Amino acid sequence: MDFETKKHIIECLEKDVRYDGRKKDEYREIEFKIGLIETAEGSAYVKCGNTEVIAGVKISVEKPFPDTPEDGILMVGAELLPLSNPKYESGPPDSVAIEVARVIDRGIRESKSIDTKSLCIVKGEKVWSISVDISPINDDGNLIDIGSMAAVAAILNAKFPKYENDKVDYKAKTDSLLPFNKIPVAATVLKLGNNFIIDPTELEQEAADSRLTVTITEDNKLCAIQKGGDGTLSIEDIDKMMSMAIGKSHEIRKHIKQ
């Protein structure tokens, strides 16, 4: 991003002005559509401002990892589709895409919201494997938070397929939901100059010096943290940013629950 634009964005923030008229700690309008993908076992579409994502859950039966023979498998993936933004290119995921996917994955995994033990079918032999994939349709910033919301909403909506005679029957969905109850929320706070903002647009994201993503469990504990961006943060910065993220997480959780 060019120096002048960045300077202008920061000068505006000093006067409490964002280009789209929001307050620094204000989210864009969020819209959820649940269960719209019939081929997925669970799905959610989330639109937050101009950022739109679809998350889908596929469930299969796999051999467990040798070090966790009694645990089911949970995997969250995200691809930065070139359809969603001119800056993305086709090809294997680059480090930016991998970071987005890993941060969301870690937040959901470490929150222990999913009881992986109850996903065991035969110890050491067969466990349920839950794959959540996030596909952005239009990326206008804040993919980690919005992708995470979509992933969690898709998991909450997912139903096991029928499993009989060692075969998964994808045509017959059962009524049983996944063992997932407490909702983790990823909240990202950006630092631009001496300003802290939440739910950045793509432009704000590009102007930011540094970023802090915190994933917060339903009982208000932190389960994953990631500092991003090229800039540094002081301990005081981190304190402020965490408080802002925790404060916002309650509001986001309410949205997901609806």
Next chain:
Amino acid sequence: MVYSKRLDGRGFDELRPIEAKAGVIKNAEGSAYFRMGKTIAYAAVYGPREMFPKFKQDPKKGVIRCNYNMMPFSGAGERVRPGPSRRSKEISFVTDKALIPTVDLEDFPNAVVDVYIELPQTDAGSRCCGINAAAIALADAGIPMRDIVASVAVGQADNQILVDLTYEEEHLPEYTECESKDVADIPVAIIPSTGQISLLQMDGIIEKDALMKALHKAKEVISKISEVQKNALKEKYAAESIENNE
């Protein structure tokens, strides 16, 4: 033949419900959503922009580059592994060929027009659905075009000519009693104004007469798809001109 009534109750030359919208992806120069029954495609056009890698540049004209991709949760069975496969690469390639005859990129030497096609949900006919979305998206992006390509799959199952097959019909003997086990799936893309065919593939077993019949059926129904495509563009630009007048 036993297949006297289609599994979903349609007439034999009836399309699934189709729906189209133009301008659904804000970041793109042009974009579209196209749905045929349970198959859904998004298409986004970026460009004309400089072609990279450079050795692929054509100093005489711009190049169109399509990229077809199924989202990991878009198949009714197991998860689709993300990233390109042999299948998706081939479909991207034939989609290029389906669209090239209608676009005129002579004014854009060394440039590329990227067309990204993403499928969030599929039930057969995904390349056709993708082409239909891509053609609208190209027009929406203002790329110079001679016509808007429209595409549909025709075919034969249990000696019956069918239009716009579902997944179950592509595998009909597994789902219902059939006299003939032969099934043919024929995706076709047609340039509506001339009737010229720009995509033709076939998978399965069929006799020449039946194939010709199926192609004629495709030509008959293509105008319906074409109309939906044009309406999607009209709706978008009518809405825009009202906004501008206000």
